Amino acid sequence: MRVKKILSSIFIFLLLVIFTAPFVSADCFTVIVGKKASADGSVLFGHNEQNGGRRIINYRYIPRIKYKPGTMVILKNGGTLPEIAETYALIWQGNPGVEFGDSYFNEWGVVVSSDSCGTREDPFKELVARGDITDGGIGYMLRRLIAQRARTAREGVRIAGELLNRFGYSASGRSYMIADPNEAWVLAVARGKHWIAQRCPDDEVVLLPNIHIIGPEANLKNTQNVIASPGLVDYAIKRGWYDPASGKPFSFKDAFNRPMRKGGFGGKNGCDPRQWYAQSMVIGGLIELPVKEPLSFSVRPAHKMTVEDVAKILRSHSEGTPFDTFKNSRSGSPHLTRSAGSICSKGTQEGAVYQLRNWLPKEVGCLVWRTTAAPCSNVLTPWYLGITETPKVYYKAGDIEEQLKVANHFNYPAEKFTYDPEFAFDVFNTLENLVDLNYRRAIKVVRSVWEPFEKAQFDLQSAVEETALNLLKKDKALARQFLTDYTSSRALLALNKAKELNKKLRTLFWSN
Numbered sequence: 001m002r003v004k005k006i007l008s009s010i011f012i013f014l015l016l017v018i019f020t021a022p023f024v025s026a027d028c029f030t031v032i033v034g035k036k037a038s039a040d041g042s043v044l045f046g047h048n049e050q051n052g053g054r055r056i057i058n059y060r061y062i063p064r065i066k067y068k069p070g071t072m073v074i075l076k077n078g079g080t081l082p083e084i085a086e087t088y089a090l091i092w093q094g095n096p097g098v099e100f101g102d103s104y105f106n107e108w109g110v111v112v113s114s115d116s117c118g119t120r121e122d123p124f125k126e127l128v129a130r131g132d133i134t135d136g137g138i139g140y141m142l143r144r145l146i147a148q149r150a151r152t153a154r155e156g157v158r159i160a161g162e163l164l165n166r167f168g169y170s171a172s173g174r175s176y177m178i179a180d181p182n183e184a185w186v187l188a189v190a191r192g193k194h195w196i197a198q199r200c201p202d203d204e205v206v207l208l209p210n211i212h213i214i215g216p217e218a219n220l221k222n223t224q225n226v227i228a229s230p231g232l233v234d235y236a237i238k239r240g241w242y243d244p245a246s247g248k249p250f251s252f253k254d255a256f257n258r259p260m261r262k263g264g265f266g267g268k269n270g271c272d273p274r275q276w277y278a279q280s281m282v283i284g285g286l287i288e289l290p291v292k293e294p295l296s297f298s299v300r301p302a303h304k305m306t307v308e309d310v311a312k313i314l315r316s317h318s319e320g321t322p323f324d325t326f327k328n329s330r331s332g333s334p335h336l337t338r339s340a341g342s343i344c345s346k347g348t349q350e351g352a353v354y355q356l357r358n359w360l361p362k363e364v365g366c367l368v369w370r371t372t373a374a375p376c377s378n379v380l381t382p383w384y385l386g387i388t389e390t391p392k393v394y395y396k397a398g399d400i401e402e403q404l405k406v407a408n409h410f411n412y413p414a415e416k417f418t419y420d421p422e423f424a425f426d427v428f429n430t431l432e433n434l435v436d437l438n439y440r441r442a443i444k445v446v447r448s449v450w451e452p453f454e455k456a457q458f459d460l461q462s463a464v465e466e467t468a469l470n471l472l473k474k475d476k477a478l479a480r481q482f483l484t485d486y487t488s489s490r491a492l493l494a495l496n497k498a499k500e501l502n503k504k505l506r507t508l509f510w511s512n
Contacts (some may be wrong), residue, residue, distance in 0.1 A: 027210055028115040029274060029343045030177050031310050032184045034202035035358070039304040045179045045354040046310035047113045048375065051098050054417055057349050057425045058094040058395035061387060065401065066109075072144050075146070075171075076406050082102060085104040087148035091368075091383065091390070094403075096412035099140045100174060103352070106149030109366035109385060110156055111179045111354050112143040117212045119173035119256040120241075121191040132192035136164050140406060146178060150278075153180040157197045157227055160187055163188030168193045173256065175208055181358035181366060186210025186297075188212045188252055194232055196252045198302055204298035205305065207313075208280035211220065212257050213297055216249040265341075271295045275339035277321060278313055286321060307353050307380075308458070314351045314508075315376040317342045333439035335374065335432075338491060344376045346436070349425075351375030362386075362478060364468045372428035377435040378498070379444060379450040381490045382457060386468070387482040393490055394424045418494055426493075427498050434505040442505055449497060457490060481509040 031046035038044050050058075064086055071083040076099070088106045095101030103113040126369075127133040142160060150156035156178040169189045176187040186206060198218045200206045205398040206213070218226045220233070233250050241255040260266030265273040269290040280286045281297060284302030287295075317325040317334035318341035325334035325342045335346035350372060357365035363386025371378040382392070396416045402408055420426050435442040462509040464486055470478035 005302055016244050018019070025235070027274075027315070027345060028113075028276070029210075030113065030115055030175075030208040030448075031278065031313050032177060032186070032206040032208070033199045033301075033310065034184070034200055034204055034298075035182070035307060036203040037205055037301050039306045040355075041357065041359070042183055043179055043184055043354075043356040043358075044305060044307065044310050045111050045113075045177065045184060045356065046314050047103065047177070047350075047352050047354075048314050048343065048345075049093070049095065049101055049103065049113070049350045050345055051095065051101050051349060052347050053207045055095060055098065055101075055349050056396070056417060056423070058092070058096065058397040059370075059372075059383075059390050059424075060092050060094065060400075060403075061389050062090050062092050062202070062400060062404070063388075065404075073141065074406060075136060075138055075167070076140045076410065077170060079135030079138065080167075081163075081166075083147060084262045088151075090147050091385070091387070093352075093370075093411070094395075095349060096409055096416070099410075100171065102140075102143060103350075103485045104143060105354065105364070105368060105385065106147045106150070106367075107385065109181045109356050109362045110147060110153060111149050111356070111368075112156065112176065114143060114148045114174050114176045115208055116171075116210050117173045117175045117188065118210075119190040119212070120258050124170060126192065127192045132194075132433075133168035133170065134221060135167060138167040142169075142411070143176060144404075145462060146176075148463075150178075152183050153178045153183055155182075156186050157187055161195065161197070161227065161229065164189060164195050165193055169195070173212065175212060177208065178354060179354065181356040181362070183421055186214060188214045190256045194256075196220075196226065198297065201298050203300065205282045205301050206298045207275050207282065209272045209278075211272050211273040211275070212253040213275065213295075214252045215254065215294065215297060215299055216251040218252065220250070231241060234370045242392075243496050264502045265288050270508065272364065273318075273323065273341040274343055277316070277318055277323075278343065281313055281316065281322075291466070294472070307355055310333065310353045311351070311369070311375065311380060314353070315344050317344055318377070329428040329439075331379075333436040334376075335436050335439075344374055346374070346432075348374045351378075353380070357397050360465070361469070361472055363472065363483065364465050372425055373432040373471040374435075378428050378455070379494050380454050381487075381494045382461070383487050383491070384468075384483040388480050389488075390483050391488050391495075392489065393422055393495065424495050427495055427502065431498050432503050434502060436503075438508065441508065445504065445508075446501055449501060453494065453497065 033044035067083040072080045090106040093103040098228040146156040184200040236255040323341045329337040350369040366385040369380040
C-alpha cells in the first residue's frame with residue numbers, strides 16, 4: 001500500500017513538472033454574442049483564461065465590503081486613489097501571481113475579463129519619462145475596480161477610461177471585455193493613455209484573439225457605440241502610425257498592433273489564425289486564405305448561438321482545417337503541439353460561458369457555465385449570480401480583505417501552490433494532464449461521462465430557475481440559498497466524477 005502511495009505521488013509530481021512547464025504563453029481567447037445573435041436573447045460571453053507555468057485558480061464569492069472614509073486603493077506600482085464607501089459583491093476568479101489573469105462577475109451581472117494584445121508602443125520607462133504614465137500606471141487593478149464600481153458595461157467603460165486617462169496603462173497592450181445583460185464592449189488599450197472602446201453589435205459575434213481587432217469601422221463620431229481617449233488620432237499621426245492624407249479612416253488596430261511576423265500564419269495569410277478559425281466556425285464555412293480583406297470586428301452567425309455553441313469554440317483545436325492540432329500532433333494530444341488556430345490549449349486554467357439575460361432577476365437570469373482547466377477534457381457546471389458562497393474546495397482559505405490586497409496576490413504563499421488532491425483546480429488539472437498522456441483514447445472516456453452530465457444540467461435549467469423565481473417572490477434569502485445549494489451540488493458532483501476519472505485513467509496509463 002505504501003509503495004502504491006509513493007508511486008502515485010511520483011506520478012502526480014511528474015505530471016505537474018511535465019505538463020505545467022511554461023511553454024504556453026498567455027494566449028487567452030474570447031467570444032461575445034450579442035443578444036439578437038443568441039438563441040434565447042441573452043448576451044453570451046465566452047472566455048478561455050490561458051497562462052503558462054504552475055498555476056492555480058481560486059473561485060470565490062466576495063460580498064459587499066464597506067470602507068471607512070480616507071481608505072485608499074493601492075495599485076501594484078504604487079499609485080493610489082480613494083476607495084469608495086461600499087464595493088459591489090462579486091464572484092472572483094483569481095489567478096494568484098498572474099498580473100492579468102483574474103475575471104470578475106459582479107452583483108449587477110457585469111462581467112470583466114481580458115486578452116493580452118501587445119502593441120508597438122514604447123517601453124514603460126520611456127512613457128514614464130514623457131508623462132504618459134503617472135504614479136506607476138495601472139494594470140492589475142483595472143478590472144477589479146470596474147467590477148467593484150460599475151452597474152452596467154457602459155459605466156464600466158467610463159470608469160476604465162477615467163482611470164486610464166489618470167494613470168496610464170502599465171503593460172504593452174490589452175483588450176478588456178466588459179458585458180452585462182444588455183450589451184457588451186471591447187476596450188482596447190495601449191501602454192500609456194491611449195485607448196478605444198467599441199460596443200459589440202447586438203446581432204453579431206465578436207471573436208477576440210491576442211491582437212487588437214477594433215478597426216476603421218469604429219467611427220469616433222458615433223459616441224453611442226465608440227468611446228476613445230482624448231487626442232487618440234492626433235497621437236497616432238504624431239507617431240507616424242496613421243496618415244490622414246491616405247484617405248483611409250483611422251484604425252486603432254492598424255495604428256497600434258505589432259506587424260505580423262512575415263514567416264508566420266499572419267504574415268502569409270493576412271489575419272490572426274484563431275480569429276480566422278473562430279469566425280469560420282461562426283459563419284459556417286472556412287474563410288478563404290489568404291484573406292482578401294482584413295477580418296472584421298464582428299460577424300453575423302449562420303444561426304442563433306447557444307451556450308453549447310460558444311463552448312464548442314472554446315473547446316476547439318482547429319478541427320476540420322489543415323491546422324488541426326489533434327490530427328497533426330505526434331503525441332496524440334492537440335495540447336502538446338503548436339499549430340495555427342487552436343483555441344483550447346494546455347495553458348487553459350478556466351473556460352467560461354456567461355449567460356446574461358435581461359428579462360429575469362439578475363440572481364437567476366445571470367449565470368456562468370464554467371470549467372476548470374482545459375474545457376475539452378473537463379465539464380461545464382452552472383454558477384448562478386445569486387449564490388452567496390462557493391464550495392471551500394474551490395478556493396484556498398484566507399481572510400477575504402487580506403486576499404484582496406495587491407501585495408497578497410503578487411506574494412502568494414508558496415505552499416498554496418503545492419499539489420492538493422482535494423483542491424478542485426488540482427483535481428481537474430490532473431484530469432487534463434492524464435488525458436494528454438493518451439489523448440486519443442482518454443478523451444473518449446471523459447467525454448462519455450461529461451456529455452450526458454452537461455446535457456442533464458441544460459435539461460434541468462428551466463425547472464431549477466422556475467423554482468428559484470417562485471422562491472424570489474416569497475423570500476429572497478431562501479431563493480439565494482436554493483441557488484447556492486444547487487450550484488454547489490453540481491460543482492461538487494463534477495469534482496467527484498473528475499476524481500473517479502483520474503483513478504480510471506491512471507489505471508489505463510499504467511497498464512498500457
